[in-house]
Amino acid sequence: MSSIIAVGESYQKFNPRAYLQNNYMPPRADFSSEDCVVPWKLRCLAEAFATGKIHGHTLIDIGTGPTIYQLLSACDHFEEIIATDYLAVNREVLRRWVQGEPDAFDWSPYIKHVCRIEGKGEQWKEKEKKLREKLKQILPIDVHQPKPLGSELCHPADAMVSTFCLEAVSPDWPSFERALQNITTLLKPGGHFLLIGALEESFYLAGEAKLSVVPVREADVKEALAKSGYQIHDFRSYVMPPGLKIGVDDVSGVFFAHAQKKPMA
Numbered sequence: 001m002s003s004i005i006a007v008g009e010s011y012q013k014f015n016p017r018a019y020l021q022n023n024y025m026p027p028r029a030d031f032s033s034e035d036c037v038v039p040w041k042l043r044c045l046a047e048a049f050a051t052g053k054i055h056g057h058t059l060i061d062i063g064t065g066p067t068i069y070q071l072l073s074a075c076d077h078f079e080e081i082i083a084t085d086y087l088a089v090n091r092e093v094l095r096r097w098v099q100g101e102p103d104a105f106d107w108s109p110y111i112k113h114v115c116r117i118e119g120k121g122e123q124w125k126e127k128e129k130k131l132r133e134k135l136k137q138i139l140p141i142d143v144h145q146p147k148p149l150g151s152e153l154c155h156p157a158d159a160m161v162s163t164f165c166l167e168a169v170s171p172d173w174p175s176f177e178r179a180l181q182n183i184t185t186l187l188k189p190g191g192h193f194l195l196i197g198a199l200e201e202s203f204y205l206a207g208e209a210k211l212s213v214v215p216v217r218e219a220d221v222k223e224a225l226a227k228s229g230y231q232i233h234d235f236r237s238y239v240m241p242p243g244l245k246i247g248v249d250d251v252s253g254v255f256f257a258h259a260q261k262k263p264m265a
């Protein structure tokens with residue numbers, strides 16, 4: 001288990017601002033082309049919610065980090081959104097965005113893009129206000145614990161999202177699969193799960209921190225989801241173009257999975 005402790009220690013140096021700079025600013029955050037990675041991720045999420053299949057009272061995001069893009073299409077379909085992260089610094093970054101602090105990261109290009117692709121004529125300031133109102137809890141989490149939230153969550157969530165967390169916090173494959181089992185206890189039977197992650201990545205940088213990543217392939221993710229009792233509705237992969245391999249990691253691509261936890265047998 002010491003390797004899980006080593007992962008936790010490596011995250012103490014995680015710098016949210018550097019992480020945001022590396023992954024959520026140009027060139028990776030280029031909205032001029034649908035071929036760019038960030039528009040691809042936002043489109044996967046918008047299309048999943050546009051099916052109308054994913055709705056309910058509470059959605060939980062696992063390993064939210066300092067980002068909110070992954071919640072922009074979700075916020076129209078839930079009353080309450082619970083964000084979670086292992087690091088207090090990330091929970092604080094989220095709180096500052098929710099409170100509209102002037103020095104918070106500017107997500108407006110993302111919010112404008114999602115309003116555009118959703119095509120509902122929603123004003124971006126409305127969507128920003130709606131997400132801030134629904135982001136009611138920002139909780140500590142450790143996906144390596146059988147009860148990742150401790151005793152915090154009183155009843156299972158109606159839906160779950162997780163982006164770039166499991167493979168970035170698991171020292172090896174068995175640990176990834178155990179973490180997936182652990183977070184699956186937070187989702188109600190029949191609940192939908194949207195999972196985004198890195199393909200065949202072994203490290204990424206976040207300021208002083210160099211984080212180890214367990215390299216995963218499409219087949220591994222599909223197998224882990226099946227073993228954790230999910231039916232897969234949609235699975236897509238994005239190949240990282242050379243121009244977006246900028247030295248902040250060695251990621252080969254990004255996967256998107258829309259899965260549903262099978263009802264109790």
Ligand SMILES: C[S@@+](CC[C@H](N)C(=O)[O-])C[C@H]1O[C@@H](n2cnc3c(N)ncnc32)[C@H](O)[C@@H]1O
Nearest residue numbers: 063064065086087141142143163164165168169
């Ligand atoms: C690569 S970042 C992903 C952030 C964000 N979801 C995104 O899409 O960019 C991984 C996140 O996992 C968090 N994390 C680290 N150890 C964790 C653990 N044991 N359980 C849950 N989250 C953890 C980190 O604090 C970090 O915010």
Ligand SMILES: O=[N+]([O-])c1ccc2c(c1)CN[C@@H](CO)C2
Nearest residue numbers: 023028037164168198204249251
């Ligand atoms: O291309 N992207 O949009 C993007 C966004 C976030 C992350 C990556 C790539 C690759 N590294 C992961 C951490 O394992 C985080």
